[in-house]
Amino acid sequence: MKIYNSLTDKIEEFKPIHEGKVSMYVCGPTVYNYVHIGNMRPVMTFDMVYKYFKYLGYNVMYASNFTDVNPKIIAAAKEMKLTEREVxxxxxKAYLDDLQNYNCSEIDKRPRVINHMEDIFNFISKLIDKGYAYVNDGDVYFRISKIDDYGILSNQNKDELNSGARVDIDDKKENPLDFALWRKTVDGEQFDSPWGKGIPGWHTECVVMINSIFGDKIDIHGGGVDLKFPHHENEIAQSMALNNNHLANYWMHNGHINVDGEKMSKSLGNFILAKDFIKLHKPNVIKIALFKTHYRLPLNFTDELFNEANTINEKIYNALKQANVKINMENLKYNLMIKDSIFEEYMNDDFNTPNVISYLLELVKLLNNDVRNKGEMVLEYASKILVITDILGLKYDLVEFNDEDRDNYNKWLEYRNDKDFAQADVYRDKLIQKNIL
Ligand SMILES: [Zn+2]
Structure with a gap:
């Protein structure tokens, strides 16, 4: 199993910290508004990664947090005339609905910052004790100068970063790159800390949740490429300071989503909320469109892409429906432990899902042929398709049918073979009505 590691910029063989186990953390949303479709790319991508590791037989622990203490939530609360907790x-709740609707809700742990305040105090105190952080007027800052390889993830050195940094008038910091671990708040929600009233910094929240759930290091840390700097860089800096490691052995980043070649933004008016997008396209279609591009590359949403994805989805579903009638669906259910070496070859190559989609279409072709002929391979092909599509997060409901349905099916085939299309259509309509065809 080979993974592109953003930390080293190399394709590396995956070696878990503990034999047979995978620990994985993906940065979740800051819950101050509805998430947009760009936020769903890491969700759908790492859902696939999670399910594939499980298919390989790993015991996987997957955590994705809610950033529920944040200045953006304080601002939203003020605007919406609600408390921060209500926001x-x-x-x-809206995000959990999105996960459900996108068929991505298999996450083992969903930590919230609000439940880790004591852990955050302890974490920051240790950083201060070790000289990696300093207090100034109720704020606590991380001392970047103490970390030799700061910039390792985003491939920038401290001098470049310093010259590129906007001149910060914040004279509370020793260095413009220093970031807040704790910030004094006067307005809105505040928590009592050893340094006064305030809220924790975002970069600290994620590291603390990771350490609390998994210990000092995890196998895989994931997120969108836009989180590389400063968020993930600063998570690494804190982990280097306290635990002398880069927090995760493998850092995985997914690319942006563009719409018709343009970056999504509120000002361009192409900013699509996940909950609205699902009304335009079925989750299966969205995922096929997504996985036709490798997760690390930018993804361009166009009507053409969705038309194509829709056609692929229909092809897969129709083939499975035919297989379902040809053999008993109950048989399919017992065959879902099936392995496929071609699929594995593609997935083990840093999750090459574009190749997997092409391979699925080959399987569909083979299945369709076999359904029309001997039917000896129907069970195997259909099972493989079901196993692979399940890992990609695609869902295909196959109805159970009775003797009458099977009778109708056979009559449809008979009339069709006899070229009596009018009669064939009568039975075809009955089968379509029951979602068998
Ligand atoms: Zn994070």
């Missing part, structure tokens, strides 16, 4: 709860 967070509202958008956590």
């Amino acid at each position: 967070a709860d509202k958008f956590i």
Whole structure:
């Protein structure tokens, strides 16, 4: 199994920290509004990664957090005339609905910052004790100068970063690159800390949740490429300071989503909320469109792409329906432990899902042929398709049918073979009505 590691910029053989186990953390949403489709790319990508590791037989622990303590939530609460907790709860609920609707809700742990305040105090205190952080007027900052390889993830050195940094008038910092671990707040929600009232910094929240759930290091840390700097860089800096490691052995980043070649933004008016997008396209179609591009590359949403994805989805579904009639669906259910070496070859190559989609279409062709002929391979092909599509997060409901349905099916085939299309259509309509065809 080979993974592109953003930390080293190399394709590396995956070696878990503990034999047979995978620990994985993916940065979740800041819950101050509805998530857009760009936020769903890491969700769908790492859902696929998670399911594939499980297919390989790993015991996987997957955590994705809610950033529910944040200045953006304080601002939203003020605007919406709600408390910060009400805002967070509202958008956590909305996000959980999105996960459900996109068929991505298999996440083992969903930590919230609000439940880790004591852990955050302890974490920051240790950084201060070790000289990696300093207090100034109720704020606590991380001392970047103490980390030799700061910039390792985003391939920038401290001098470049310093010259590129906007001149910061914040004279509370020793160095413009230093970032806040704790920030004094006067307005809105605040927590009592050893340094006064305030809220924790985002970069600290994620590291603390990771350390609390998994210990000092995990196998895989994932997120969108836009989180590389400063968020993930600063997570690494804190982990280097306290645990002398880069927090995760493998850092995985997915690319942006563009719409018709343009970056999504509110000002361009092409900013699509996940909950609205699902009304335009079926989740299966969205995922096929997504996985036709490798996760690390930018993804361009166009009507053409969705038309194509829709056709692929229909082809897969129709083939499975035919297989379902040809053999008993109950048989399919017992064959879902089937392995496929071609599929594995593609997935083991840093999750090459574009190749997997092409391979699925080959399987569909083979299945369709076999359904029309001997039917000896129907069970195997259909099972492989079901196993692979399940890992990609695609769902195909196959109805159970009775003797009458099977009778109708056979009559449809008979009339069709006899070229009596009028009669064939009568039975075809009956089968379509029951979602068998
Ligand atoms: Zn994070």
